[in-house]
Amino acid sequence: MLSNKIEIKNLYKIFGPNPSSLIEKVNNGVGKDELLEEYRHVLGLNKINLNIADHSLQVIMGLSGSGKSTLIRHINRLIEPTSGEMIVDGQDVLRLSQKELLEFRKNKTAMVFQKFALLPHKTVLENVSFGLFIKQVDQGEAEKKSMHWIDRVGLLGYEHRYPQQLSGGMQQRVGLARALANDPDILLMDEAFSALDPLIRKDMQDILLELQLELKKTVVFITHDLDEALKLGDSIAILKDGSMDQEGNAVDILLDPKTEYVKKFVEDVNRSRVLKAKNIMQDSSKISKELLAGQTMKVKSEDVIEKFIDKVVIEKPNLLEVTDKNGLSIGYLTSERLSQILKK
């Protein structure tokens, strides 16, 4: 079992002149609308509990106004909570002194922003080394590190350009390189790809996944796009009106939505593009002996349904055998189950 990098415990955020007096009311079931109507306070976060495993990519999803951007800003305390705990590596971030907090931000976290938030008066290289400059790392070393990351995000040759001379996608690569150059344990990405065109967004998602495979950071990724959440997230938390609606991995959420809100989200997702064979396979013990004795069609565990559905339609096998990358059988999938899943 992986250890938890971040533990969020009973976190509340109420915006307004006198927030702490209203926590009890919220606890007793006063909702967001009522709080605004009667008490003129905005409910930002309502009793959030969430554990984020070390080296995992945690997606936090919700529509605008659901509190997701507020939540991510509590991790590095850009926003002060009304009450609760934010434990990172066993230490409550909310109890840090101002000086300790600056050290924490310098060393533990780095953030990527929706609108990039690059410094327009600094070149790409200066932007990427901004975090290192703040840490007062020796300039030569900072430049070497920054150039490495500029190279990794594919911007070599652009290091002396200014952000405004780059396209949106390139600017966000600078944002990503700036965060990674700091070598943080935790990468906070606030709708980092939401402002990009679909194609470029896909590129950036691939870059992130590729880097994550190698770097194994703890990534907290905010998005309002379920497809993005399903593609990236090791686990997904769905927020609604400041409350946690459902939490789990992509398959849980897709196959077993717990609330109407999540169901609505999941409705339009093309399951055959998201679900992989390994996500929906069953253990051989659950398959009848006759089926196991018959002919099977082999599919790779990492393939999404879309990849092998054509072959299934043509060959009409009764049973699919799911194999790992070495060709060994690791599970089975009946055609009945497959069609059920595709029917929703």
Added chain:
Amino acid sequence: MAKETNFLTEFPTLPVELIRAFKKTTDASYKAFSREYGDYIESFFNPLLKFLVFWEKLLVSTPWPVIIGIVCAFAFYGTRSYKIVIGIIISFFFVGYMGMWGDMMESMGFIIVATIMAIAFGIPLGIWMAKSNRAQAIITPILDFMQTLPPFVYLIPVVMLLGIGKIPGLISVIVYAIPPMIRLTNLGIREVDHEILEAADSFGATPWQKLTQVQFPLALPTIFAGVNQTIMMALAMVIIASMIGVKGLGQEVLRAITNQYFTLGMLNGLAIVILAIVFDRISQAYGKRIQKHRSGDAI
């Protein structure tokens, strides 16, 4: 009946004796204050006087071709435009041929010193104002007051305190010209994009790092607009300041007014206009250069 009409048409005032007493005591105590401390205050401003005299002497004693060369170099570096450089040469030669070179240099030195002082005080005040809402709430009405009070009115206490001369002139010019510097520094810093500040915060920047690395550089174009405004206002004030003993072009204009010398007034007025255009073009060009990297053009 008659009494009531009086009441409505004549505004009820304090008794005349009371007003007279109020004016008398205020003036007397200010005079006493100025007799008591005038010398201290004058010696306090001595370094400023030396600084001003240094600049005036420098500009007056430097050979004119050198001055034209330096101004043209500044203009060319800022604007990259030959037209402006040629314009400056022609107009400076005109001023020189008309025998106003020395006066113009004196005015130029005066403007430079006033601008330097306005920047030196205006920028820190503007930053303070941007950082603290309370400071803004206190300073804004003071600036409003300074900008709407007729300049002639605040010449009076300055002259009472320091007499007639360069320093009271300089102080009144600075007081008149500093508000846009403070206001635009404040505005520039407050206008910096919230998300960029958040980014700086997220990397653990200290307030000082945020100010020097993010806020101030991003506010610079606006601050430069303030510098430009300050220079223009200082030029406008130069004529009024000549009434209390500031030499240069303004004094000639004053002489023209009192003696009804139309041509003298026009010529010196023209020289002030030339000075204003030169300062304006150069300072605006530098402001634009600072912004260039934001436009997306190749540099």
